[in-house]
Amino acid sequence: MxxxxxxxxxxxxxxxxxxxxxxxxxxxxxxxxxxxxxxxxxxxxxxxxxxxxxxxxxxxxxxxxxxxxxxxxxxxxxxxxxxxxxxxxxxxxxxxxxxxxxxxxxxxxxxxxxxxxxxxxxxxxxxxxxxxxxxxxxxxxxxxxxxxxxxxxxxxxxxxxxxxxxxxxxxxxxxxxxxxxxxxxxxxxxxxxxxxxxxxxxxxxxxxxxxxxxxxxxxxxxxxxxxxxxxxxxxxxxxxxxxxxxxxxxxxxxxxxxxxxxxxxxxxxxxxxxxxxxDVTPYKQRKVRILNGAHTGFALGAYLAGFNIVRDCMHDETIKGFMNKMLFDEVIPTLPLEQQDLEAFAAAVEDRFNNPFINHELLSISLNSTSKWRARNMPSFLEYTEKKNKLPTCLTMSLAAYIAFYSNDIQERSEKGLSCRRDDGIIYIVSDDAWILDFYNEHKNSTEEELVHAVLCNVKMWGRNLTDVPDLEQTVTMYLKKIHEDGAKEAFAFCL
Structure with missing residues (x-):
């Protein structure tokens, strides 16, 4: 040839x-x-x-x-x-x-x-x-x-x-x-x-x-x-x-x-x-908060619910519905570009995640999720809270899902990362900065209330004390318990 x-x-x-x-x-x-x-x-x-x-x-x-x-x-x-x-x-x-x-x-x-x-x-x-x-x-x-x-x-x-x-x-x-x-x-x-x-x-x-x-x-x-x-x-x-x-x-x-x-x-x-x-800044915000924020917002909870790749999540009405509600109802209202432009970009995200040629693993998205949630999701969360004077349901649930993913039935802390067990028995590795993994390992025997409080008031993680946000600590604790008791998919469905 x-x-x-x-x-x-x-x-x-x-x-x-x-x-x-x-x-x-x-x-x-x-x-x-x-x-x-x-x-x-x-x-x-x-x-x-x-x-x-x-x-x-x-x-x-x-x-x-x-x-x-x-x-x-x-x-x-x-x-x-x-x-x-x-x-x-x-x-x-x-x-x-x-x-x-x-x-x-x-x-x-x-x-x-x-x-x-x-x-x-x-x-x-x-x-x-x-x-x-x-x-x-x-x-x-x-x-x-x-x-x-x-x-x-x-x-x-x-x-x-x-x-x-x-x-x-x-x-x-x-x-x-x-x-x-x-x-x-x-x-x-x-x-x-x-x-x-x-x-x-x-x-x-x-x-x-x-x-x-x-x-x-x-x-x-x-x-x-x-x-x-x-x-x-x-x-x-x-x-x-x-x-x-x-x-x-x-x-x-x-x-x-x-x-x-x-x-x-x-x-x-x-x-x-x-x-x-x-000015390219608002367009970068659009990409980070909508495209990247969608990944971080649903990926950890979806993995706990038994999903492994992004495309399969787009074929599930609960996971897809959770992502779209988060984007259209909670993220887009915080961004400065025209509504029509933002909605068109968000609508394209579903198509991009449903790409039949790319097997994008949720675990690969999960790498360094602490800094990712802080950069991609927290700005939308805080601006929504300030603008609406209430908590955004899906973004708050995504924070609870992040905590659940990092603390789900911890098996051991090793050089590879933090070994946790999914509800179906699969062992997965949480990868992040060493001090973050040590933090979760040290709290593996904490109650939901103790763990949520320790996470939210950790200024090194978030750059501020999130327990100052009204009702956040109680709501995240409630959502975390729901994930533990009913499973992550049912918790996502609760938001819908």
């Missing part, structure tokens, strides 16, 4: 969209699964739908990566977008042709090629996803390094080279999963300007570059590792593809910038779900 290439596709009579040659307009730091299923997909669609006519040069951000595989396949790969939309099973695929090549800047020749792209008249964008640890200032980086070890150091080298070549400023789209990713990258670049004693003229030129903070949202399980599944996909496609990528069909890219930026970017013209907004 032939390797995926433009020649192979021509031989097979491939009928899908392809763009074989185009100017290299994007310099992309990161060649992994997420960026190829997200950013490169959007630009591929912009090429097809809006005549963007641009290619991305991928930069391998660390010493080892996919450079060889990408160049062997001429930048081509098959992307599967799978999931559920309004209850309808979606299984789409397309060959992505928005990538021209990949460079490894730790190779001397490729470093020079990267700098050639940096000084090109065609270049318009820098895009990145170098993980949460990527946007970090490292003072050991030097201007003359080839390349600088840190990602912001590399960006400063590229911008300086472009400035010295007399070229136009760039639009920089940061996709790392940290708050204010674009602002943080710009801050690091400014630190290098100071540290390397670069000119005021260069600093002023950098001010004309547009550093955009962005919010990315698409679940990307990534490459197919099972040899049998991979072989079946290759056979169905008629070519060998070592870069097959898989993502969910849902996707949205929120980009912070001025109103004029929307007309500069190629996505609006292509009719894509890429939005330019003045």
């Amino acid at each position: 032939e390797k995926l290439s433009y020649k192979t596709l021509r031989m097979l009579g491939y009928k899908g969209y392809l763009l074989e040659k185009a100017p290299e307009k994007i310099l992309q730091f990161g060649e992994g699964n997420f960026l190829r299923a997200f950013v490169d997909y959007w630009f591929d669609m912009a090429n097809e739908k809006a005549g963007f006519n641009g290619k991305a040069v991928l930069i391998q951000p660390i010493r080892t990566g996919l450079t060889e595989q990408i160049n062997t396949q001429q930048g081509l790969y098959t992307l599967y977008l799978r999931g559920s939309e309004k209850g309808r099973r979606i299984d789409d695929k397309r060959v992505i042709s928005s990538v021209s090549r990949c460079l490894n800047p730790y190779d001397t020749e490729d470093f020079d090629k990267m700098m050639e792209v940096a000084a090109s008249d065609d270049l318009q964008y820098i895009v990145s996803n170098t993980t949460e640890a990527g946007i970090v200032y490292d003072p050991s980086c030097r201007r003359e390094d080839r390349p600088a070890s840190s990602f912001p150091g590399k960006v400063t080298q590229i911008l300086l080279h472009r400035f010295e070549a007399g070229k136009e400023p760039l639009i920089i789209l940061s996709c790392e999963l940290i708050d204010n990713n674009g602002k943080e990258l710009k801050k690091c670049v400014e630190q290098y300007i100071d540290h390397w004693k670069l000119s005021d003229a260069f600093h002023n030129w950098c001010e004309k570059c547009t550093f955009c903070s962005t919010l990315v949202d698409r679940i990307v399980p990534g490459r197919v590792h099972d040899p049998k599944t991979k072989s079946e996909m290759d056979r169905a496609n008629g070519y060998e593809d070592d870069l097959i990528d898989v993502g969910e069909c849902f996707g949205v890219w929120i980009i912070e910038g001025s109103s004029g930026l929307e007309n500069v970017l190629p996505f609006k013209k292509a009719g894509l779900n890429v939005q330019v907004v003045s």
Whole structure:
């Protein structure tokens, strides 16, 4: 079987969209699964739908990566977008042709090629996803390094080279999963300007570059590792593809910038779900409190009720009903965006959780649930309580379910975590910070009243004493007893 290439596709009579040659307009730091299923997909669609006519040069951000595989396949790969939309099973695929090549800047020749792209008249964008640890200032980086070890150091080298070549400023789209990713990258670049004693003229030129903070949202399980599944996909496609990528069909890219930026970017013209907004913060709140908050809000109780994966929960009217009541009645009223926008996003959550292609385990969601409940659910809980002057039923139950999950028939405390027993006899491991696991282990013989009081007044856990919230201690204790006596599913049903 032939390797995926433009020649192979021509031989097979491939009928899908392809763009074989185009100017290299994007310099992309990161060649992994997420960026190829997200950013490169959007630009591929912009090429097809809006005549963007641009290619991305991928930069391998660390010493080892996919450079060889990408160049062997001429930048081509098959992307599967799978999931559920309004209850309808979606299984789409397309060959992505928005990538021209990949460079490894730790190779001397490729470093020079990267700098050639940096000084090109065609270049318009820098895009990145170098993980949460990527946007970090490292003072050991030097201007003359080839390349600088840190990602912001590399960006400063590229911008300086472009400035010295007399070229136009760039639009920089940061996709790392940290708050204010674009602002943080710009801050690091400014630190290098100071540290390397670069000119005021260069600093002023950098001010004309547009550093955009962005919010990315698409679940990307990534490459197919099972040899049998991979072989079946290759056979169905008629070519060998070592870069097959898989993502969910849902996707949205929120980009912070001025109103004029929307007309500069190629996505609006292509009719894509890429939005330019003045402030990305409320959209991050929407994602964290609705999507992530839904996971944390029902997953622990659902696991205690005997469920193991997210999709099965969406086929149970009690668990699904609990999640939807929590989102629509308790979370959405606390958020600042338009009601219609929030309700549409929440409605899509059910489809995303019902993805027939992803077996998302509830136990994987349960990792570090203390900090997750504090970050994802507690803000909605507190704002609802303050706004309505009463407790939100489902969010309060989710707190009781969290306590039940961490304390259910504790067997032992070991290096692996805290071993607990589910009602059906299955032993599961609670994973969290050591001090949290020690806390629950120390309270394994406490009464419900004692345990709830100890949890709620633990300021280290929540950043405040939650026993100050009127009626919370008594209500959580009542819910915890209900979970113990009637089971978690009956407790969820009680909320409905």
